[in-house]
Amino acid sequence: MFTGIIQALGSISSLTPVGGDVRLGVVLGSLADEGVALGDSVAVNGVCLTAIELSDRTMLADVSNETLALTSLGSLSVGDPVNLELALLPTSRLGGHIVSGHVDGLGAVARRYPDGRSERFHFSAPAELMPYIAPKGSITIDGTSLTVNGVSGDGFDVNIVPHTLEHTVMGGYQAGTRVNLEVDVVARYIERLLTTGRSGTQGVTEQLLAESGLVPPDVG
Numbered sequence: 001m002f003t004g005i006i007q008a009l010g011s012i013s014s015l016t017p018v019g020g021d022v023r024l025g026v027v028l029g030s031l032a033d034e035g036v037a038l039g040d041s042v043a044v045n046g047v048c049l050t051a052i053e054l055s056d057r058t059m060l061a062d063v064s065n066e067t068l069a070l071t072s073l074g075s076l077s078v079g080d081p082v083n084l085e086l087a088l089l090p091t092s093r094l095g096g097h098i099v100s101g102h103v104d105g106l107g108a109v110a111r112r113y114p115d116g117r118s119e120r121f122h123f124s125a126p127a128e129l130m131p132y133i134a135p136k137g138s139i140t141i142d143g144t145s146l147t148v149n150g151v152s153g154d155g156f157d158v159n160i161v162p163h164t165l166e167h168t169v170m171g172g173y174q175a176g177t178r179v180n181l182e183v184d185v186v187a188r189y190i191e192r193l194l195t196t197g198r199s200g201t202q203g204v205t206e207q208l209l210a211e212s213g214l215v216p217p218d219v220g
């Protein structure tokens with residue numbers, strides 16, 4: 001698990017085809033000073049990867065075809081910057097929100113414009129993810145925990161303060177930049193509860209709410 005609070009900016013050092021998929025090399029930057037160990041989980045642009053080899057402040061990780069198909073990792077080039085975060089410790093501050101590192105889909109920057117010292121971004125998102133994105137809710141973009149400012153039919157808006165622009169890859173976003181999206185896991189569980197009850201055959205109904213004492217029973 002992660003928090004979506006980016007700890008360091010790294011960069012891609014290599015993309016090597018191995019056995020039908022890819023072995024990714026990542027320069028860890030200042031994250032190397034945090035004691036990254038073999039087998040650790042590291043979020044790279046919001047994608048949870050396992051460190052299989054460490055050398056000279058660089059991490060190697062295997063990336064499956066499933067991950068290449070569902071995220072932007074396969075479209076990166078050597079030298080491209082990436083957001084990095086180590087997995088959450090039980091003693092860590094939960095400064096963002098609960099992030100799994102399992103990307104739900106790809107979005108894209110539709111518009112970017114200044115708003116005072118901040119920047120406003122409008123992101124397009126896949127239609128199937130839009131029900132999970134709510135105003136003032138949380139969303140993860142390339143591993144960064146952000147608050148949704150507004151939602152429209154085709155996407156959503158966020159406001160990015162100067163600190164985030166400077167310390168994440170968001171500073172380099174332009175119209176058309178593809179981004180990894182992870183919706184709030186709580187939204188997914190709520191949907192599951194609403195559509196499937198304990199028996200697996202019904203979701204939350206008026207009868208169930210009444211039986212649970214949450215609404216008055218229908219006495220009419």
